[in-house]
Amino acid sequence: MKDFESIYPPKKNYYRLPWSKNDNPIGWLEVTDICDMHCKGCYRQRLTGHKTLDEIKEEIRFFKRWRNCDNISIAGGEPLIYPEIEKVVEFTAENGMKPVVLTNALTLSREKLRELKKAGLAGLTIHIDCLQDRPKWKGKNEAELNELRQYYAEMVSEEKDVYCSFNSTIYYSNFRHIPEVLRWAIENIDIVNGIIFITYRGVPISDKIDYVVGDKTIRVQDKLSYTTDKLSEIDIMSTDIYTIIKNELEEYEPSGYLGGTGSHDAYKWFIAALLASKNEVYGSVGKKTMELTQTFHHLLWGTYVAYPNLSKTSKAVFLTAFFDKSIRKAFGKFLRSALHNPLHVFRRVYLQSVAIIQAPDVLPDGQADMCDSCPDMTVYEGHLVNSCRLDEYRKLGGFVNVAFQEGKNSPRAELEAGSHPTSDEK
Numbered sequence: 001m002k003d004f005e006s007i008y009p010p011k012k013n014y015y016r017l018p019w020s021k022n023d024n025p026i027g028w029l030e031v032t033d034i035c036d037m038h039c040k041g042c043y044r045q046r047l048t049g050h051k052t053l054d055e056i057k058e059e060i061r062f063f064k065r066w067r068n069c070d071n072i073s074i075a076g077g078e079p080l081i082y083p084e085i086e087k088v089v090e091f092t093a094e095n096g097m098k099p100v101v102l103t104n105a106l107t108l109s110r111e112k113l114r115e116l117k118k119a120g121l122a123g124l125t126i127h128i129d130c131l132q133d134r135p136k137w138k139g140k141n142e143a144e145l146n147e148l149r150q151y152y153a154e155m156v157s158e159e160k161d162v163y164c165s166f167n168s169t170i171y172y173s174n175f176r177h178i179p180e181v182l183r184w185a186i187e188n189i190d191i192v193n194g195i196i197f198i199t200y201r202g203v204p205i206s207d208k209i210d211y212v213v214g215d216k217t218i219r220v221q222d223k224l225s226y227t228t229d230k231l232s233e234i235d236i237m238s239t240d241i242y243t244i245i246k247n248e249l250e251e252y253e254p255s256g257y258l259g260g261t262g263s264h265d266a267y268k269w270f271i272a273a274l275l276a277s278k279n280e281v282y283g284s285v286g287k288k289t290m291e292l293t294q295t296f297h298h299l300l301w302g303t304y305v306a307y308p309n310l311s312k313t314s315k316a317v318f319l320t321a322f323f324d325k326s327i328r329k330a331f332g333k334f335l336r337s338a339l340h341n342p343l344h345v346f347r348r349v350y351l352q353s354v355a356i357i358q359a360p361d362v363l364p365d366g367q368a369d370m371c372d373s374c375p376d377m378t379v380y381e382g383h384l385v386n387s388c389r390l391d392e393y394r395k396l397g398g399f400v401n402v403a404f405q406e407g408k409n410s411p412r413a414e415l416e417a418g419s420h421p422t423s424d425e426k
């Protein structure tokens, strides 16, 4: 294991993204709660089915008016089974926001992709991981699933200028394959714009933890689909994934983050951008370039940005080496490579985002530690709510809170009683 500092890097090393509830690059739009697959890490259950197109348009207008989004993440359920998905994409684009579809890609075809592109699709984020009941791929490990990622990455690359990223929920069962997934993404940096690792979370069930909504104690396991009695399943931290990636790739270093709403030391969103050619990783974008990107995007286009247009990325990014020491380091490596072989100077340089998301945690006092300035807020009954906890509103009328029990361990102590393997053991 690395020393304490590298496991919990100081926050001053990174740029705290300037996103807020009312000025956030992302709006989370759920068009349906029906899905054609089951993922272990899913937060949604089928209750209401497809929304009407009018309801969806109202939500898109809401995001535009109250959230100042740069993109709308069109999610579900599975958005590609929504019968009028092209119209949703079109209406989003007409309203000046980038439509990005978050899908398991089971029903994605070249024809579908062409229609979505025609309607204004800006990007796809494809969810693939080893704990999905995906026909023909069940039982494959995370590294074996790179073949499936390759299939979809090549399909998406046939449509020019469609942002393509992949996300995976991270469990102890696929923890050790993170380096292989990352390596695959880097080898395909010309067609893969981003990779996202999301730590698995569920509501912990134990006889020492009570849950309340208002003044009522409830049995969450009867109501919510994302409960777990295996407490040690839900303690992977973003810093664990950071350490694994850092051990694998020295040039990796995040530049931006979002903290927690209750904790001071969590990296709930931990975002890096690698600078690399198809053959070599030169380094990572530093916090100053991240700050400049957010500030300039806001100055020029009026919104912050989560899905930058990376298609025109070139060596021009090295210009920021004047004030960004991370880029300076990357540029140095690029020059050394060119000195070694002058032909390397013609290599194309790409940017690829590597994001880690650490979903909600329970703090020692029982409060939930959410992502500060949650980017994935969705609209529910005219209000913005964290999409990961939407079903608590839909089934129980509000957030479920942890209640202390006199004479019993605190919920966090209970959680910590589960073993937390070090990355060396995984």
Ligand code: SF4
Residues within 6 Å of the ligand: 268, 358, 359, 360, 370, 371, 374, 375, 376, 377, 386, 387, 388, 389
């Ligand atoms: S708090 Fe927001 S960003 Fe964080 S996991 Fe929940 S929905 Fe996603």
